[in-house]
Structures are given as C-alpha cells and as structure tokens.
Amino acid sequence: MTFARADLVSAATPIEPLPNLSALLGIDLHIKRDDLAGTTMGGNKSRQLEYYLGAAQQKNAQTVLITGAVQSNFVRTAAASAAKLGMKTIVQLEARVPDVDALYGSNGNVLLSRLLGVEVMHYPVGEDEAGADAALRARAEAEEAAGRTPYVIPLALGNPPLGALGYMRAAEEVIHQDPDFDVVVIASGSGLTHAGMLAGLRNAGHSVRVIGSCVRRDAEQQRHRIATVLEALSRLLGSPVPVSHDDIDIWDGALSPGYGRLGPQAAQAMAMMARSEGIVLDPVYTAKVFAAVPAMVKSGEIAAGARVLFVHTGGLASLFAYQSALENAFPHG
Numbered sequence: 001m002t003f004a005r006a007d008l009v010s011a012a013t014p015i016e017p018l019p020n021l022s023a024l025l026g027i028d029l030h031i032k033r034d035d036l037a038g039t040t041m042g043g044n045k046s047r048q049l050e051y052y053l054g055a056a057q058q059k060n061a062q063t064v065l066i067t068g069a070v071q072s073n074f075v076r077t078a079a080a081s082a083a084k085l086g087m088k089t090i091v092q093l094e095a096r097v098p099d100v101d102a103l104y105g106s107n108g109n110v111l112l113s114r115l116l117g118v119e120v121m122h123y124p125v126g127e128d129e130a131g132a133d134a135a136l137r138a139r140a141e142a143e144e145a146a147g148r149t150p151y152v153i154p155l156a157l158g159n160p161p162l163g164a165l166g167y168m169r170a171a172e173e174v175i176h177q178d179p180d181f182d183v184v185v186i187a188s189g190s191g192l193t194h195a196g197m198l199a200g201l202r203n204a205g206h207s208v209r210v211i212g213s214c215v216r217r218d219a220e221q222q223r224h225r226i227a228t229v230l231e232a233l234s235r236l237l238g239s240p241v242p243v244s245h246d247d248i249d250i251w252d253g254a255l256s257p258g259y260g261r262l263g264p265q266a267a268q269a270m271a272m273m274a275r276s277e278g279i280v281l282d283p284v285y286t287a288k289v290f291a292a293v294p295a296m297v298k299s300g301e302i303a304a305g306a307r308v309l310f311v312h313t314g315g316l317a318s319l320f321a322y323q324s325a326l327e328n329a330f331p332h333g
C-alpha cells in the first residue's frame with residue numbers, strides 16, 4: 001500500500017558519535033539528529049507531517065487544523081510546513097500543563113505560531129483527546145461551510161496513525177546509515193514516533209532493542225497505548241506489523257512531576273548533554289527521554305560497552321517559554 005507524502009525532510013538526518021558522554025557512561029553512544037528534520041526548528045513532527053500533509057494535498061485542502069498543548073511542537077511544525085505547501089493553519093491549544101507563567105503562554109512555540117500567521121483557538125481541558133478532536137472538527141465544518149476544504153490532523157487513538165509512517169521511514173534510514181546498534185532510545189508520547197520506529201525496524205527484520213521513554217503517561221498506560229497504535233498501524237498498512245507485546249519496552253523514570261514539567265532527573269540529563277557534548281535538549285520531551293540512558297546504564301539494563309542510539313526528536317523552540325523552570329534548575333554557578 002502506498003501513502004501520499006509531502007517532501008518536508010529533504011535529506012537523512014545525521015547520526016553523530018557522542019565521544020565525551022560515551023567515555024563518561026562506559027557505552028558507545030550516538031545521537032540521531034532528528035532535531036534537524038524539517039523547517040522552522042524542525043523535529044520529529046516533520047516526519048509525521050509528511051504523511052498528514054501529503055493526505056491534505058491529495059484532498060486539495062486549503063486549511064489544516066491541528067490540536068496540541070500550548071507549547072506544542074507539532075502545532076508549530078504543522079503551521080510552518082503548511083505555509084510552505086500553501087495551506088493556512090488553524091491551531092487549537094489545550095490547557096495540558098498546570099501552574100504555568102506568562103512566558104509559557106506567549107513565548108517559544110506560541111510566538112513562532114503567531115509569526116507564522118495561524119488562527120488560534122483554545123480548549124480548556126488537557127486530558128480530553130476526543131473532546132479536543134470534536135472541537136476541531138466543528139471548526140473544520142465551519143471552514144467547509146465557508147467554501148474552503150479543511151484537513152484535520154486528529155489527536156485521539158482510533159484515528160489512522162499516519163504519523164507513524166514517518167518513523168517507519170526513519171527506521172529504514174537508520175538501518176541504511178548504521179545497522180549495528182544494540183539499543184535505540186526514543187520518545188514515547190502520542191506513541192507514533194515510538195511505534196513507527198519499532199514497527200519499521202521489525203518490518204525490516206532488525207532486532208535492535210527499542211526503549212520508549214515516557215513523556216506523558218506512566219509505563220503501564222503507555223504500554224497499552226503503544227499496543228493500540230501498533231494495531232491501528234497494522235490496519236492502516238493492511239498487514240500485521242511483526243511486533244509482539246513483550247517487544248514493547250518502556251521506561252518512565254524521568255516522567256515525574258508530569259507532562260510538560262521539568263523534574264530533577266530530566267534537568268540533570270539536560271546538563272549532562274549540554275556540558276559534555278554542547279547539544280541542548282528540551283525540557284518537555286528530550287531531556288526526559290535521554291535521562292533513560294544514564295539511569296539504565298547505572299541499573300545495568302543497558303550493558304557496559306553497548307552501542308546505543310539516542311533519537312533527538314527536537315523541541316528546542318519551547319526552551320524560551322520554560323525560562324523560569326530552567327533558571328530554577330540551573331542557578332548561576
């Protein structure tokens with residue numbers, strides 16, 4: 001089966017060695033620079049959007065509608081990518097993170113979306129995927145009534161996981177670049193990135209261990225979510241992806257204190273990566289994801305000397321909206 005794809009990630013993202021962290025941790029660590037994928041500060045959503053916006057183009061859509069957290073990278077990347085393809089974007093921002101300050105609501109991704117000229121709606125609940133989708137579909141109907149063709153990028157489970165196709169493609173890219181990793185460490189949020197990478201590797205017959213590191217839900221909830229996404233992916237592809245339930249490997253040790261909030265383990269991981277390798281992680285996703293690596297080396301779950309690939313999924317645009325959390329975590333030394 002083939003799917004329409006918009007060309008948003010024009011070249012393979014680099015895999016680079018991290019020699020200083022490798023020496024520090026006693027493993028052979030590499031980084032996949034998906035923070036460089038796509039336009040306007042890029043990230044993993046560029047790969048997912050190749051398939052959503054490909055479908056939108058096939059439908060001759062004029063307006064793209066998308067929902068996400070206030071500091072959503074998906075929303076910002078969709079707005080930038082849609083602009084490039086000549087489509088207008090309507091975004092819906094959900095109140096997912098408690099106790100936020102003024103910068104959270106105005107800087108980072110919010111500022112970039114403003115610059116990109118999107119229409120903004122607000123949704124007052126952060127944990128109501130079906131409700132958020134319904135509000136977006138209602139706005140899409142209004143577009144249709146006004147004579148424009150809309151395309152909705154849905155959020156909830158139960159929709160075809162087109163975004164996972166982007167990470168099946170990324171899996172092929174990794175195998176082509178370097179097929180000899182023992183472990184891949186990757187973000188597990190909506191699950192499209194994690195499920196896509198896992199399915200892509202297994203489809204290609206590759207048995208590298210894939211650890212999904214939680215950014216939004218705990219390990220038990222996330223394991224169910226990934227299983228559900230994999231089932232939906234099998235339906236979308238028209239053939240079962242060869243992933244057993246035991247193959248869904250989840251770590252949630254840095255999730256606390258919850259989605260969109262920086263805890264001490266994630267802050268430590270950010271400092272480690274920045275100060276050893278000069279690479280900045282973001283406080284919402286990649287800091288929590290990378291925290292799995294030192295923690296699992298310490299616990300012995302990642303063996304000494306293992307070849308480990310950490311996938312940097314981007315998210316840097318939100319850094320400046322998290323100024324106060326970052327200042328608290330990193331006092332002037």
Ligand SMILES: *Cc1c(COP(=O)(O)O)cnc(C)c1O
Nearest residue numbers: 073189190191193285313314315
């Ligand atoms: C959205 C996002 C993730 C999580 O990806 P999912 O496909 O939703 O699991 C990870 N990192 C960054 C930077 C993101 O924006």
